[in-house]
Amino acid sequence: MKHREETDPDVGTGLRIREASELLGVPAATLRSWEHRYGLPVTSRSAGGHRRYTQAALTQLGLMRDEVASGQKASDAARRVRALLDEMSPARPRIDAVLAGSERRDATEIRAALEDSFADLGLAETLDQVVLPVMRQIGTWWASGRCDPGQEQLTTAAVRAWLARITTLAPSPEPDRQVLLATGPHDVHTLGLEALAAVLVNQGTSCRILPASTPVSVLTTEAAAASPSAVVIVSHLSSQRRSAVASLVAVAESGRPTFYGGNAFRSPLTRKRVPGSYLGERMVEAAAMIQGSVRTAFPAVEQTSSSPA
Helix, strand or coil, X not given: CCCHHHHCCCCCCCECXXXXXXXXXXXXXXXXXXXXXXXXXXXXXXXXXXXXECHHHHHHHHHHHHHHHCCCCHHHHHXXXXXXXXXXXXXXXXXXXXXXXXXXXXXHHHHHHHHHHHHHHCHHHXXXXXXXXXXXXXXXXXXXXXXXXXXXXXXXXXXXXXXXXHHHCCCCCEEEEEEEEEECCCCCCCHHHHHHHHHHHHCXXXXXXXXXXXXXXHHHHHHHHHCCCEEEEECCCHHHHHHHHHHHHHHHCCCCCEEEECHHHCXXXXXXXXXXXXXXXXXXXXXXXXXXXXXXXXXXXXXXXXXXX
């Protein structure tokens, strides 16, 4: 029996999975498996909720197919494809400029390169196209021994200082629109939350970031006291995903709009029966989802702020 997505005419722009399978020479079941296990590609959906494959998705799948055909394990192939996509990015010169500053351990050079990107691409695109690829590359260098903890820490501190400056210079946000951001109970990295907060603040929404490794009890207490218009929880540790889900369950039970993200939830399989809305892997889309929720909660504020003077 065919899957409905293969026959449903409501597929919008892009190829049906059957058409993508025939074009690539890869079984449809394998395409589904790659998406479920490795989050590759990120497919769009028709109005009926069925996969549709854009040209960008087909490019990713073609690279994945070729890596697997060369003898790579699927998991290794997915990592190589992500690295190749970074190399193909039009923002590559800006990525290289930040990495050059990192290798010279020059925080001023790193911040200057980020400022140049910010002026050209804007904040959210700089985060998506430059900062995230840079931090992935630094992580790869550290794992392979190419850089030491000092270089990684300096680079992170330089990015964090740049984000703090961007946030400080942002216009005053609407006081009734606040988002509470936290990590899972065992996650120690908050840079992603700081980046998301910078985007939201620059779009007029105030943010409060709780300290790393936020226990469930602290999160629920803070959420009850602050009454935020939305709560975001991020976890990057697959081994600690269960504890992050416990935090999401506790917040969702309060009825507050709840969002989540991070590497622990990258694969669709890891998001099954998880309460809340998955933010995806791009700051642009994550911020849009959260802002949409906030605007729904406070339509009068949004209308007033957008009215002509």
